[in-house]
Amino acid sequence: MITNKNCIIRLSRYKNSLYRLQSLGFVKVFSENLADAVGVTAAQVRKDFSLFGISGNRRGGYEIGSLLEKLNTILGKDQVQKVVVVGAGHLGGALMRYNGFEKEGIKIAACFDIDPATYDRASRIPVLPIEELRAFVKDNAIRIGIIAVPDVAAAQVAEQMSNAGIRGILNFAPIRLKVPEDVTINNVNLELELENLIYFVNILNKTKAK
Amino acid sequence: MITNKNCIIRLSRYKNSLYRLQSLGFVKVFSENLADAVGVTAAQVRKDFSLFGISGNRRGGYEIGSLLEKLNTILGKDQVQKVVVVGAGHLGGALMRYNGFEKEGIKIAACFDIDPATYDRASRIPVLPIEELRAFVKDNAIRIGIIAVPDVAAAQVAEQMSNAGIRGILNFAPIRLKVPEDVTINNVNLELELENLIYFVNILNKTKAK
DNA sequence: GTATTATTGTGAAATAAATCACAATACATG
DNA sequence: CATGTATTGTGATTTATTTCACAATAATAC
The missing domain is CATH 1.10.10.10 (Winged helix-like DNA-binding domain superfamily/Winged helix DNA-binding domain)
Incomplete structure (x- = not known):
């Protein structure tokens, strides 16, 4: 393996x-x-x-x-992969509008939030109360979730996802999530990426200067 | 080093x-x-x-x-790092609204685009014509740029950035950029991250099943 | 002030990943 | 059909990264 x-x-x-x-x-x-x-x-x-x-x-x-x-x-691309997003804010919204997933065979099946103002069952990608996450994940056999909530909420969402049966999490919150070992986490952390760039730009600059 | x-x-x-x-x-x-x-x-x-x-x-x-x-x-965090964004679409907009950078000492100094409809010099983060990139980067001694344009435009933007003096690029376009070796590139590719998750979820599942 | 203990700092060892180098072999040519 | 050639497939080697293990040492206890 x-x-x-x-x-x-x-x-x-x-x-x-x-x-x-x-x-x-x-x-x-x-x-x-x-x-x-x-x-x-x-x-x-x-x-x-x-x-x-x-x-x-x-x-x-x-x-x-x-x-x-x-x-x-x-790569598991022989079938369309359905994923859920939790968090219907700026980032969640951008993800739902992003059309790059479709041509990769990835479909956002639904989005979940705690704010009733965001709910929209009629939308192409429905926005549902977080309470429905578990049932939705079970009914649709979903294994991948995206965390697009503020960092203070991320740990709880990770736990809910894990309990619901999700086995892979793409995490945008800039914190370390603790999950059972059969759950895989990939982090996307823009601050970290930028910080990293800054480091390499700095050292390469110094090297050249000497 | x-x-x-x-x-x-x-x-x-x-x-x-x-x-x-x-x-x-x-x-x-x-x-x-x-x-x-x-x-x-x-x-x-x-x-x-x-x-x-x-x-x-x-x-x-x-x-x-x-x-x-x-x-x-x-990590070069002893001073505020100014960065520019190229691309004022969904992603560029989300980046400009995102307030996680500020507390990390990262400031988006300006955004550039080719579409005049997006220009806004009066905004907190001005949106300017791409033609002004070079002068802006020079005047503000900027070394980091974020590429948030569709993939077809990314290669050209990378070249413009590199020519303007930018030495680190955070690239959201899902293509490989070719730049001089003194320019560092960090890629953020959500499709790739999800695909990767799918692979690991699949193999861990199979392993458990046996 | 001496003994005890907890923690660092870092060479050495182990592990993981990438590269090398070349035998195996399929196609092309005459 | 024999010879030459280009390319794969992979064991061996090298390089990179992580972990181990323990001497050095600073704080604490007595």
Whole structure:
């Protein structure tokens, strides 16, 4: 079982690049081409594939169509993934309006909040009371949730999600969530990303200056 | 020169946890406590500090105040960091309204777009024509930029930023940007994060099932 | 002031990830 | 059908990161 997050992210990148190559009319690809497109080494590409038992054709490279099928299976993209969002504020709203998920086979099935002013059952993506989270998650067999609430509410929401049966959480709140070990958390923290950039900009600047 | 991104992110996390501990009235902290708060091992905390020449007091732990000073210096938080956003759409708008940056000493100085309908020089955060990016960046000595435009425009914006003198880019567009090597890029890609979650939820599920 | 104890700081060891390098092999060419 | 060539697949090697383990040492107790 491969649990190297970077490796899985590379698989996603390969997949995205392959779609681009396919739409340009390409049918086959060499590890070298894919490596260039994604920004890694050719050996890394082959090693990653080898890890997942994906094989190509010596001297002939990889057939894009079948490669995509395999990657999509590994990445769970052979079916539409339904997710829920908790938090109908600025961020939750932006996520609901964002149309990049659809073409990736990800569907926001509903949004939940505690503020009745936000409720809207008639909307394309319904906004429902948080009390209905559990039932909705069960009824729709949902396993992925997005936390888009202020940090003070995040811990409680994480617990509600976990109790409801959600097994993967994308967390936008800038705090560490504690969940059972069978729940996976990916954090998106813009302050951290910016802070990180600042550090690297600073040290690279100093290095050049010397 | 430490160039391990994860290590720098841990420093940010230590810093955030330390502020929390400080606000609870704590004055000193042990590597063990910090480790618990951040979710790493105590040895990792000490090793990270050691890497940056930060030392505590054997048997007495670390004094939170001076530790924070050192971390803030390393992370470039001893002065307010001004950044620009390019793209005044949903995402750019949400970023401008987001008030989490301010308390981290990060200030969005201006936003740029190509659509005259978005221009607003009188706003708290002015929205300006992209043509003015270069002059603004120079005049305000800005080094960090956020790309919040659709993917088709991202490559061009990255080039404009890089030419204008920006040295760190936070990129929300789901494509790989090519920039000179003295420009650092951090990508935020929600589709990728979700896809990644799906993978881990799937494999953990299978593992448990067997 | 001596002994005891808790905690740091950091080389050494272990583990994880990436790269190398080359045998295996499929296709092309004559 | 033999020879040459390009590309894969992967064990071996290298590099990076984390963890271990324990000497050094500062605070505390007696």
